[in-house]
Each structure stands twice: as structure tokens, then as C-alpha cells.
Amino acid sequence: MTSSNHSLTPDAAGDIQWLASLSQDFAASLSMPETLDNAIAQIMSYLEVEAASIFLLDPGEATLTCLACAGAVDIRGLTVANGQGIVGRAVSSGQSQLVRDVAADGDFSGAIDALTGFRTRSILCAPLQVKGRKLGALEVINKRAADANFDAGDCQLLQALAGVVSLAIHNARMAEALVEQERMRRDLDLAREIQRGLLPQSPPGFPVCAINLPALEVSGDFYDFFPLPDGRIVWGLGDVSGKGMNAALLMAKTISLFRCLGKREPDIGRLLADLNDEIAETALFGMFVTMVLGTYEPASGAVRLVNAGHQPPLLRRRDGSYAEFAAAGPPLGVLPGMSYEAVTLQLDGGRLFVFTDGVTEGLREDGSMLGLAGLQAIFDAHAGADAAAQLAAVADTLQAGGRRLRDDLTLLAIAPPPLLDREFPAESGVLAEVRATLEAALNGVGLAAEAVGELVLAVNEACMNIIQHGYAYAEGQVFRLRLWRDGGMLQVHLLDHGRPARLDDLCPRALDELRPGGLGVHFMRQLSDGIAYLPPPPGYDNLLQISKRLKA
């Protein structure tokens, strides 16, 4: 009986204690190579062997490389082909190998001995594996006592050791992967932040607003807008084919080109053609960009736009009807040398919406596709709100139920913001304040003093109608007054919850009758450039529009 028989009970207790302390070393390890070197030295002395080493499989499983060793010769970094020698046999078979005399084993190559001058007599080798996944092998060579050799107890102990070492290596690799994952996540967050920085935010009162919600961390959609020195606003919205990082990079390139070229090229058809040529020259095969871009002139209310393969922008006219503006040419980046024809339209109290197919192909809470009709229904339902709220309502609909977006979601609206938007109690005592508020809002819009007085009087008369006829002097009622400039026109909207009004109500009585009352409508007609009842937005029963032309 030799002291190396570890299967006996007193020794087994010592083995377990030693294994436990080794495991603790691994658990507390800050540097895996150092801990392995330490462990292998301990293994060498505990098992009373001349050399010990750990070989790891490379990711392709073609070779085994020595990661840690102890003994007379340092073989760290030494590589053998997988399947070669006793180590290779242990790894490929997944079984421990006990070779008491290497000379009698045909698989023993002696290659390492030849390289190092070491003389191997016997080998004990256990495979390293976790959940059936091969990692490498743990090998010990030559019992130190000249007359001793490996026995079953050594084999059991080495197998137990292999389990501990396998787990330690596996954990270290998992931790490394986690660190790498975290680094990539930070990279993506940074990319997203940079991308967000490319998309401008509308300053208060700016007539163009937009939103972008990426389906993944980064987006292939984009929008942009910026003012020109001549007062026009250049705007654009695009969608790069595909999703993820490659789409995001082409997006960044396209938006940068758009901003740079857009400040120099006054002709938007030419601008789009230039963008197309640049992208076609350098874009990866199979990638393209659909885009709508244009200008908006606040002074005239004129929009010019040009469409490269993008889904048609929608003009919602002030009467609630829609017009579409189909593509004038193919997407950007498909073929150089294309030309694109621009169209001109007047907002005239309407709003222009541009959006990506992620919007129309987005899903509602019940799983149905929104579609163009669904999108229009949302715009209609929020026609009384400002454009930013209309866009937010679309985003809310497509995010209802916390569902993950299927595609990037991007919308842009061109809508002159209101100069005034306020609710008043519907009582005669408030009229002086209504007049003062309106007068203040009209200050500086370029309306002559006399015309300001006319519009104030017309609005005053309309408010009287609401109090008198709409609400029949009922208490606790309110009406809302909105004013905005639309090109050459000022538009006043009065919204109330009163008795539904009809167009007939706007027909004045004959003035010759000389009766009190009935004058108000006459005043409204005479003092404005048009009065009309429009379909009211949700939450209101009447919408009266009073228009007043701004004289050049």
C-alpha cells in the first residue's frame, strides 16, 4: 500500500478538503491564467507527479494548446492537432486515459518529448468538458517515485479535478462573453444616442415637427429640417432598406449628405438627383433609400416636394379631405443619373404628413394592420389638436399594449402652429378679455390696425353667438379660441359644445328690417374673408372658422 492510494477513506477526506480549497481559489480568481498556473502547480505536488498541464481546444476544435503547465519544461503555448496523442484521445473520446507505459501505446507520439528532451513514462489524462461540450484536457505525467505508477484512485481524483477546472474555465469564458456583450450594448447605446442627435427637435412654434421610434436600438429611418437664409424651411424624411447597424450607417450618411447639399442647392429636384448620384456611387449593393424632401415657405404657405420611391405623403386639407403625392422617381442609390420632378402645393389651412411604411404597416393593439385608412382616421380624430399631438397619437396607437415595434416608425408633419390657443368661459363678462387676447396675438403678424379691429369685432360677434344661441346663456360652459397664420391667410377657429350650428345660422336677416339682433352675422361676413362651419374635432360639437386675408 502506497501513500498515493487516494481511494482510502482518510485520504479521501484530505482529497475533498484539497479540492474544496482549489474550487475556492477559482471562485475568488481575478485572473484566470494566474489561477490556473497556481492550480496546476498544486496538482503536480499533490498527485506527486513530474509534470502537469492543461490543454484547451481552439474554437474551431482543430488544435489543442497548452494553457498552463508545471514541471521541468514549460510547454505553455505548445499546440498539438486535436485527436493526436494521448491528450487528443482523451478529448475526442471524452474518456479518461490511463497509460502506465507509453512505449506500449501506439497513440503516444513522443513529439513533445522530442521537442523538449523530457522523458515520458506514464500518462494520466482526463477530458475537460461542461454539459457535453469539449473544452480540452487535464494531463499528469510520471509518478515521482521511481517504482510507482498511476492507479484507479489517481484517476478518480483527476476526474474530480477536471470537473472543477472545467467549470472554472467555462465560468471565465461566460464572464468574458458578458463583458463583451456589455461593451457591444454600450456601443449600441452610443450609436443610438449619436443617431438621435442627428434628428432635430422642433423649437416651440416651428411649423415642422417629427418623431422617430426605432424598432431596434438603431434606426434606418430619418427625418431632418432646417431653415434657409431666405426664410424657407428645407425638410426631408427617408427610409433605408433593411434594419439594424448597416441601415443605421447608411442613414447617417444620407442625412449628412442631405443637410450639407440641402444648404447649397436651392432646387429640390436637383438636390434629390445629387443625393441619388452620391448614394448610388458608394452604397453597398442591394441597399437603397426611399425619401421625400422639400421646402416650406411660411410667408406664402407653399410647399414644394419631390418623392424618390417613398410612399406618398398625405395632405389633409382643412375640409378634412386628403390628397396623395406619389413618387416621381425610383429610390436613391439604385441607378445614378436619375431626375426627379417637384410638385408645389398650398397648405391653405391643411397639414402635410410624411411617414415611413413602418407606420401604415404597424399593428394596432388588436393585431390588425393600421393601413392608410387607419392612419387617416387618427389624423381626423385629432384634427383639433396641434400636429405634434397628431403624430404622438399615431405612435401611441402603434405602441398600445406594449407590443414591440415591427419596423422603425417615423412621421413628419408640416403645419403652421397656432398663434393663439386658449379656452374661455362662455359668458359675456369674458368678451373684453377675449378681444384683448386676440388683439395681442395679432400684434406683429402684419395685419393693419384697421383690419385687426375688424377681425376682433368679427370674433367678438361669433363668441356672442356661442354664448347666446349655442349655450343659451347656460353657466359653466366654455369655448376655445385658436388663431394661426397660414400663408397669406389668418384663420380663427372657435370650438364649442353648444347646440349644433348650421350654415343657415350664418345667413343674416335683411338689414332694412332694422331690428335689434341679426347684425352679428352680418358683421362677421363683412369683416372677414370667409366664415364656415367645419366638421368639429372630437370633444367639440361646433367648429366655426373665420378667415382674414393678410394683405401683401
Added chain:
Amino acid sequence: MRDRVEISTRKAGEYDWLGLSGDVDMHAAPQVRKALLDALQGKNGLLVDLAGVSYMDSSGVACLVEAFQTARRQGSRFALVAVAPPVLAVLRLARLDKVFTLYATVDEALAGGR
């Protein structure tokens, strides 16, 4: 709510005189209407001085029309004096500038009555 209209009355020769100033709007209309109809009770004829009126809407005009018609039924005189520009604009708009009798001053109104 603070009153934005001021009403005063006195005699002007043989006529009653009623002065309005401030905003003659829907809020002030009931008060103005009552004052005008009260002033007509004496049937002496009424001069309505509008020099201080800064704003008038259709409800203010309606008060003047009702007073005018009441005076006509009574067979007494009704005239507007010193009509401020914002009032004149509204009266023109209602084509009432040719219906009402207008005088630049009280003296002219007194002279014109003879």
C-alpha cells in the same frame, strides 16, 4: 366682473342727454339698454353722447336701434352726438350711419333741433 362702461345723464337745453364711455359690448348691453329706455321715459327727446366709447359691438348697436325705434314711436327726438371713430365704423357697417341723426357736438345738436 368690473364694469367697462360708464353711463351719465343730464339735461342739455330742452333735451335729455346720456353719455356713454368705455366698451359697449354684450356684457354692458343690458345696463346700457335700460339706461337708454329710462332716459326716454321723459319724452323730452334724447341726445346720446358717444365721445368716450372705445368699442361697440352689435349688441351695443342693437341698444341704439331699440332706443331709436322707441323714440320714433313716442314722436320724440333721438340723436347721436360726438360719435367716436370705432362706433362710426360699426354704424357704417350696419348701414345705420344714414338712419341715425349724427352731430359732431352737443351745441350742433341743440342748434340742429330748431
